[in-house]
Amino acid sequence: MAIGVIGAGTMGLGVAQALAAAGHQVTAVDPVPAALNSAPDRLRAGLRAAVLLGRQEAATTGSTAERIRFTAELKDLHNASFLIECAPERISLKQDLYSALDTLCSRDTVIATCTSAIPVELLSIRVQAPERILGMHFMNPAYAKDAVEVIRGKDTGDATLARAHHLLHTMGKKGIVVHDAPGFVSNRVLMATVNDAATVVQEGTADATAVDAIFQDCFGHAMGPLRTADLIGLDIIVDTLHVLRELTDSPQFTPCALLARLVAQGKLGRKTGEGFHRYATQQA
Numbered sequence: 001m002a003i004g005v006i007g008a009g010t011m012g013l014g015v016a017q018a019l020a021a022a023g024h025q026v027t028a029v030d031p032v033p034a035a036l037n038s039a040p041d042r043l044r045a046g047l048r049a050a051v052l053l054g055r056q057e058a059a060t061t062g063s064t065a066e067r068i069r070f071t072a073e074l075k076d077l078h079n080a081s082f083l084i085e086c087a088p089e090r091i092s093l094k095q096d097l098y099s100a101l102d103t104l105c106s107r108d109t110v111i112a113t114c115t116s117a118i119p120v121e122l123l124s125i126r127v128q129a130p131e132r133i134l135g136m137h138f139m140n141p142a143y144a145k146d147a148v149e150v151i152r153g154k155d156t157g158d159a160t161l162a163r164a165h166h167l168l169h170t171m172g173k174k175g176i177v178v179h180d181a182p183g184f185v186s187n188r189v190l191m192a193t194v195n196d197a198a199t200v201v202q203e204g205t206a207d208a209t210a211v212d213a214i215f216q217d218c219f220g221h222a223m224g225p226l227r228t229a230d231l232i233g234l235d236i237i238v239d240t241l242h243v244l245r246e247l248t249d250s251p252q253f254t255p256c257a258l259l260a261r262l263v264a265q266g267k268l269g270r271k272t273g274e275g276f277h278r279y280a281t282q283q284a
C-alpha cells in the first residue's frame, strides 16, 4: 500500500517508522527545510530506540529506513491510497492542508489526522468526500505503542473505518474507537490533568518529581503527568490546551503560567533535554 505521512516531526517520523517497520512504502512530506534535513538522523535515532525497547531486530533497521522517502512536496502524495496527517496543532493550518489534499488526491484516498484535540469534523468540512476522513491518534513514540485512539467523525464511513483497522492490524496495533469531540477521550482528560499538575508545581504544593511520584508510586501509573508532558513536548501541550480552550470555552484549559514560561524558555521536554525534568541526552 502506498502511504503518505504529512509532517516529519515527532509524530510523523514515529508513524512513518512504524509503517515502514511493518513493510509499507512510505512517503513523508515536510515543507520546513530544518525538519526535512534532520529527518534521516532523527529516524536513525528512532530505529535505535526501537531496538533498545525490543520492538525491532537490529538487522531489519536498514530495510525499514530504505522504505521511507522524504520530500518537501505535497504533490508527491498524489497517488497515495492512505494518508496520515501529522502537521502542527493549528486549526487553520490543518484546514488549509485538507483543502489542498482534496484537490491533490483521489476521492478514494483515506485521510487520517493524528491531531491531539481538533475534532475530525472541523477538517472533513474542507473535503468533498468527508466519509474518507477519520482520526488516528497515535501516541508518542508511535513505534512503541500497542493501541491507537481511532476517532469516528459524524461523516466517517464504515469502509474508511475498516481500512484504518486493517492498516493498524498490519502494524500489530489495536484501534480503540471513540466519537468525535474536542480532545476526544485521551486529551480531554490528559490535558486537564497536565495543566493541573503544572499548576500544583507553580503554586509550590510539590515539585515535579513529587507530583510524578504520587501518580507512579501511589496510583501505579507507568509514568506521571509531568514526565508524560515532557515526552509529548510542552509546545504541543500548550498548542493542544489552546485548541481545547477555544473549542470548549472551559477555563480549565487555559495554559498555566509555568507551562507558558517553560515553552518561552525553549524548555520543551525530552526533545530539548529539559522540561519539567532534565534528561541526560536529547531523545528522539
Ligand SMILES: NC(=O)c1ccc[n+]([C@@H]2O[C@H](COP(=O)([O-])OP(=O)(O)OC[C@H]3O[C@@H](n4cnc5c(N)ncnc54)[C@H](O)[C@@H]3O)[C@@H](O)[C@H]2O)c1
Pocket: 006, 007, 008, 009, 010, 011, 012, 029, 030, 031, 032, 035, 085, 086, 087, 088, 089, 090, 093, 097, 114, 115, 116, 117, 137, 138, 139, 140, 231, 232, 233, 236, 240
Ligand atoms: N507529540 C505528541 O506526543 C503527539 C501525540 C499525538 C498527537 N500529536 C499531534 O500530532 C501532530 C504533530 O505533532 P508533533 O508532536 O509531531 O509536532 P512537531 O512540531 O514535532 O511536528 C510537526 C511537523 O510538521 C511540519 N510542518 C509545519 N508546517 C507544515 C505544513 N504546512 N504541512 C505539513 N507539515 C508541516 C513541521 O516542520 C514539523 O516537522 C499535532 O497535531 C499534535 O497535536 C502529538
